[in-house]
Amino acid sequence: MDQPVNGPKNEEMWARYDAVIPGGGVYVTRSARFAGRDVMPGFIESAEGCRLTDVDGKSYIDFNCGNGPNLLGYRFPEVDKAAFEQSQIMDLSAFFPAKMPDYAERLLEWAPDFDWAIFTKNGSDSTNLSLRIMRAAKNRPYIVLLKSAYHGFGVELALSPEAGLEEHQKFVIRVPWNDPQALLEVADQYGEQLAGLMLNPLDQNPVQETVDISPEMVTALKEFRRRTGALIAIDDVRHGFRIHPKGSHIHMGIDPDLLCLGKAQANGYATSTILGKEAVRAGAEEIQFTATYMFSPVSFVAGITTLNVYERDNVFQHMEDMGTLLKDGLEKIGRETGHEDIIMTGPPAMLTLLFSKDQKAKRARTFGRHAAQLGAIFHPTLNWFISYAHKQADIEEALDIARKAFEQTPTDVEQM
Numbered sequence: 001m002d003q004p005v006n007g008p009k010n011e012e013m014w015a016r017y018d019a020v021i022p023g024g025g026v027y028v029t030r031s032a033r034f035a036g037r038d039v040m041p042g043f044i045e046s047a048e049g050c051r052l053t054d055v056d057g058k059s060y061i062d063f064n065c066g067n068g069p070n071l072l073g074y075r076f077p078e079v080d081k082a083a084f085e086q087s088q089i090m091d092l093s094a095f096f097p098a099k100m101p102d103y104a105e106r107l108l109e110w111a112p113d114f115d116w117a118i119f120t121k122n123g124s125d126s127t128n129l130s131l132r133i134m135r136a137a138k139n140r141p142y143i144v145l146l147k148s149a150y151h152g153f154g155v156e157l158a159l160s161p162e163a164g165l166e167e168h169q170k171f172v173i174r175v176p177w178n179d180p181q182a183l184l185e186v187a188d189q190y191g192e193q194l195a196g197l198m199l200n201p202l203d204q205n206p207v208q209e210t211v212d213i214s215p216e217m218v219t220a221l222k223e224f225r226r227r228t229g230a231l232i233a234i235d236d237v238r239h240g241f242r243i244h245p246k247g248s249h250i251h252m253g254i255d256p257d258l259l260c261l262g263k264a265q266a267n268g269y270a271t272s273t274i275l276g277k278e279a280v281r282a283g284a285e286e287i288q289f290t291a292t293y294m295f296s297p298v299s300f301v302a303g304i305t306t307l308n309v310y311e312r313d314n315v316f317q318h319m320e321d322m323g324t325l326l327k328d329g330l331e332k333i334g335r336e337t338g339h340e341d342i343i344m345t346g347p348p349a350m351l352t353l354l355f356s357k358d359q360k361a362k363r364a365r366t367f368g369r370h371a372a373q374l375g376a377i378f379h380p381t382l383n384w385f386i387s388y389a390h391k392q393a394d395i396e397e398a399l400d401i402a403r404k405a406f407e408q409t410p411t412d413v414e415q416m
Helices: 008-020 077-087 099-110 123-138 180-193 215-228 248-252 278-285 297-312 315-336 359-374 392-407
Strands: 044-048 051-054 059-062 116-120 142-146 172-175 194-199 231-235 258-261 272-276 342-345 352-355
Touching: 059 392, 077 297, 099 116, 099 272, 099 297, 116 123, 116 278, 123 142, 123 194, 123 231, 123 258, 123 272, 123 278, 142 180, 172 180, 180 194, 180 215, 194 215, 215 231, 231 248, 272 278, 297 315, 315 342, 315 392, 352 359, 359 392
Parallel strands: 142 172, 142 194, 194 231, 231 258
Antiparallel strands: 044 051, 051 059, 116 272, 258 272, 342 352
């Protein structure tokens, strides 16, 4: 019989968790239960580079990267050293830290098409604030979003609002991904009532193939802006730094008014950002927006150092190379082990593995569970992430694990 992924300490931690923390949708994508019961390790004790160690002392090659933040590698020495040195001087205090304009200037050097920066703490803070900025700048109520697009925990942005909260979305209109006609129909129907539109760089959702934006949709977005005067915000919180080295909007061919960043921008230190154009500055200045932990110079220094390393060491190209090596290897091994229907989808640094014959991701969960038993984290329902810490030897070791996991996974869901 297969050994469980969770050892005795993990099981003990789950019992304690269930007693004191609500489950269900709370923290859902961070929970190992999103992958299925005993498919991924539940509780992690330590991490370094691209490796995790769980509370039972078992080590894993990690392709989850903290769900995105780990860009350079866990405990990346250069970033941690800079953050520690700043922590010895000051972290939170009254008034603004001196490192605040330093970080804003560094981000604007990286993205010179923008003119100002606002710092927040989470990606959800940035996306929610962007809606307010677009409305204040245009003095209009309606926002357009894409169907199934996740933009954070805000009530207006929720994909499935709780009973009684639907009224909070009365000024939100959702259109299908890559449907130019639907978008332009909204433009004609609502016209000058539209404040703006927010979209992700990709249609990348759990247990589905990743779909890039079509040239026709890009053309329609430009026409939408021309017809309505509405603003465009890109939610690059999840995809930032892994689709294009200068921002996913460049990959898309879109010149947005606002760019929301987060996750990877400080290699796990808690800070997120909105970058904006000069024409939208007055709208931002109308809004009162503050919270205690947004003003951490430790996070700002970590962000500056992360960006310096990212550009200096050509981290983007490294992640592309390692992701391509992983993708090509998995496709080859899949065929060799009888899994001809394997589907590798998404950009190299954000891959998803699917099987075409896989009702309710049962085979993907089985593969992920066997890989975890052998020491690699291949999430079966979410996309993966590549970091700078993933070197060729790590990819080759992960492919050896994948081969064994494929061999233990039935080639047809009906065999399970």
